[in-house]
Amino acid sequence: MSDAAALPALRQRAAHLDTTDDLAKLRDRFALPEGLVYLDGNSLGALPAGVAAVTADVVHRQWGELLIRSWDESNWWTAPERIGDKLSPLIGAAPGQTVVGDSTSVNLFKALVGAARLAPPGRTRMLVDANTFPTDGYIAASAARMTGLRVVPVDPATAAEEMDEDTAVVLLNHVDYRTGRLHDLPALTRAARATGAITVWDLCHSAGALPVGLDEHQVDLAVGCTYKYLNGGPGSPAYLYIAARHQAAFDSPLPGWNGHAEPFAMTPGYTPADGAVRGRVGTPDILSMLALEAALDAWDGVSVEQVRAKSLALTDFFLECVAAYVPEGKVQAVTPAEHAHRGSQVSLRAENAAEIMRELIARGVVGDFRAPDVLRFGFTPLYVGFADVERAARTLGHVFG
Ligand SMILES: Cc1ncc(COP(=O)(O)O)c(C=O)c1O
Numbered sequence: 001m002s003d004a005a006a007l008p009a010l011r012q013r014a015a016h017l018d019t020t021d022d023l024a025k026l027r028d029r030f031a032l033p034e035g036l037v038y039l040d041g042n043s044l045g046a047l048p049a050g051v052a053a054v055t056a057d058v059v060h061r062q063w064g065e066l067l068i069r070s071w072d073e074s075n076w077w078t079a080p081e082r083i084g085d086k087l088s089p090l091i092g093a094a095p096g097q098t099v100v101g102d103s104t105s106v107n108l109f110k111a112l113v114g115a116a117r118l119a120p121p122g123r124t125r126m127l128v129d130a131n132t133f134p135t136d137g138y139i140a141a142s143a144a145r146m147t148g149l150r151v152v153p154v155d156p157a158t159a160a161e162e163m164d165e166d167t168a169v170v171l172l173n174h175v176d177y178r179t180g181r182l183h184d185l186p187a188l189t190r191a192a193r194a195t196g197a198i199t200v201w202d203l204c205h206s207a208g209a210l211p212v213g214l215d216e217h218q219v220d221l222a223v224g225c226t227y228k229y230l231n232g233g234p235g236s237p238a239y240l241y242i243a244a245r246h247q248a249a250f251d252s253p254l255p256g257w258n259g260h261a262e263p264f265a266m267t268p269g270y271t272p273a274d275g276a277v278r279g280r281v282g283t284p285d286i287l288s289m290l291a292l293e294a295a296l297d298a299w300d301g302v303s304v305e306q307v308r309a310k311s312l313a314l315t316d317f318f319l320e321c322v323a324a325y326v327p328e329g330k331v332q333a334v335t336p337a338e339h340a341h342r343g344s345q346v347s348l349r350a351e352n353a354a355e356i357m358r359e360l361i362a363r364g365v366v367g368d369f370r371a372p373d374v375l376r377f378g379f380t381p382l383y384v385g386f387a388d389v390e391r392a393a394r395t396l397g398h399v400f401g
């Protein structure tokens, strides 16, 4: 595998690929430290250049000077649905179906209980991705308990075989957080629909990295975070998608006053608002929300299809460079080689993975480690280039000596 002669050739290829990359100039839309190769945008995205000024204005003028008037005059009140509509094109959703707010965990709770209430009565099973990011499993267990369903862990690759007339809800991840495997959202959603089950997709690791097509594939409900490939910042609010056809019947288990049809009527009884707005709960976290709104400007004029094409080129090139630079047998790719099954990250299994990642970070290449033995590298096409990829793999090769 390891091949010293590959070095200049791969560096030259990287330079050529960067020169011919239409998205390369987008890196200027981000404030990244000089000299750092940042491959952890699948955990926390980079800072978009416009966010600091907008945040300063929100703090000093909108809050400091306008004070309470900003709920109307700075359009704070309608931020959750406005920003939901702003990110909708990235997940293939028409306007009016997505609200921003709360964490992914909280939105999962709303979606899962809401899904159980939408499902045909009498069904008993909630299928849940067995390899899911832990919070999804914890929340699903509680939502199932509350709604009288039984959790059935499933492998998303074969989940369609488990769907039957007794399946009420199906919760799956579009991309697996640990392996980077992309699951077949269109086929799995179709299979669930054929049985009448309600689908809930977690888009944390796909939104902003590849086309999702929620409306096209007739997904019922979806959630996702905005701090990964959408670059909303640490703890930026998550989102909830409620397909238009379900909105009238969607019965939120968290019917807070912000989701009320007339919040300022302050009536004792709850009447849900029309549309996705009924997915709102309490007062939105305006500072984070408006930072996210500014962060989404980094997508101006960029399509998610272009991003996907570059993402696949980056991960292909990374796998090629790793094969050339890393001594044979030191790492095994756990991310599928087939494009149809690959998200926007590459996970490599290695002995002493935690230590290897610490050393890589010390040498200016930031990825992350996931227990027990996975090195994770996330590729955000808006700011990662091919020279970054080559340097990351070369540095990994050096770490292995
Ligand atoms: C698939 C998935 N779901 C949920 C979360 C987290 O949810 P929350 O925004 O509630 O922290 C993450 C990552 O943190 C994730 O990778």
Ligand SMILES: Nc1c(O)cccc1C(=O)C[C@H](N)C(=O)O
Pocket: 042, 043, 044, 133, 177, 204, 235
């Ligand atoms: N949300 C995170 C956080 O608050 C701290 C550290 C990491 C995270 C993450 O997003 C982890 C991420 N979901 C993962 O795929 O592992």
